Amino acid sequence: MKYIVFEGLDGSGKTTVSKMFVRYLSSKNYTVFYTREPYTTEIETLIRQNQTNKTLLFLFLADRSIHIEKLKNQNVDFIVSDRSFYSTVAYQGYGGGIDIDFVIKLNEFVVDNFLPDVVFYLDCSPDIALSRSKKLDAIENKNLDFFEKVRQGYLDLAKKYNFFTINAQDSLENVFKNVIKCYETIFV
Numbered sequence: 001m002k003y004i005v006f007e008g009l010d011g012s013g014k015t016t017v018s019k020m021f022v023r024y025l026s027s028k029n030y031t032v033f034y035t036r037e038p039y040t041t042e043i044e045t046l047i048r049q050n051q052t053n054k055t056l057l058f059l060f061l062a063d064r065s066i067h068i069e070k071l072k073n074q075n076v077d078f079i080v081s082d083r084s085f086y087s088t089v090a091y092q093g094y095g096g097g098i099d100i101d102f103v104i105k106l107n108e109f110v111v112d113n114f115l116p117d118v119v120f121y122l123d124c125s126p127d128i129a130l131s132r133s134k135k136l137d138a139i140e141n142k143n144l145d146f147f148e149k150v151r152q153g154y155l156d157l158a159k160k161y162n163f164f165t166i167n168a169q170d171s172l173e174n175v176f177k178n179v180i181k182c183y184e185t186i187f188v
């Protein structure tokens, strides 16, 4: 089983591209479990109620702990997830200012070695990404400076953890083609 994750800013195209990717894998007759974080409806409701950054950190960790248990029990060729552990590092760590190593340590404890095999990071400037994003709630309604920090965080993480960085400002068709090209360097 391979665990593949799509990461990026709100509006970078994760949901659209990850669903196209799932259709691609299914067309090759692979079995796929498609998922996203936040995972639980109950915790997501709390997350979207204007919490402090510290509270958000622990809500996302609790949500992830439940999510990872579900993922460990899958019996499929691929798990494809819209967001993961790295969103917490980028948003609550780099964006929210909580110590990065502390956020990584807490996440490592929660995921207990169940780490993504491949991460596609859809890189996009905050102004373009947010102009595409329709939702504006407690999390999305932060300023551009916050999202610049989150983007810088993702760029650092991409180097550290060998993400595939995809230019998400390109056309949707090219973004998807580039995802498949990267996928083929590993799996075909």
Ligand SMILES: Nc1ncnc2c1ncn2[C@@H]1O[C@H](COP(=O)(O)OP(=O)(O)OP(=O)(O)O)[C@@H](O)[C@H]1O
Pocket: 008, 009, 010, 011, 012, 013, 014, 015, 016, 017, 132, 133, 134, 135, 168, 169, 170, 171, 172, 173, 175
């Ligand atoms: N490369 C692209 N070029 C133009 N529009 C795009 C591109 N990728 C996605 N979009 C459009 O941008 C909007 C947001 O895309 P999507 O919901 O997939 O982003 P997301 O990263 O999942 O956002 P969120 O994190 O807010 O859920 C959608 O209307 C989608 O069709």
Ligand SMILES: Cc1cn([C@H]2C[C@H](O)[C@@H](COP(=O)(O)O)O2)c(=O)[nH]c1=O
Pocket: 010, 011, 037, 038, 060, 083, 084, 085, 086, 087, 088, 089, 091, 092, 139, 140
């Ligand atoms: C997993 C995770 C998510 N977030 C933020 C990022 C987004 O603003 C929302 C999730 O909603 P979307 O449908 O993916 O846009 O939550 C975060 O701050 N930390 C996390 O760990």
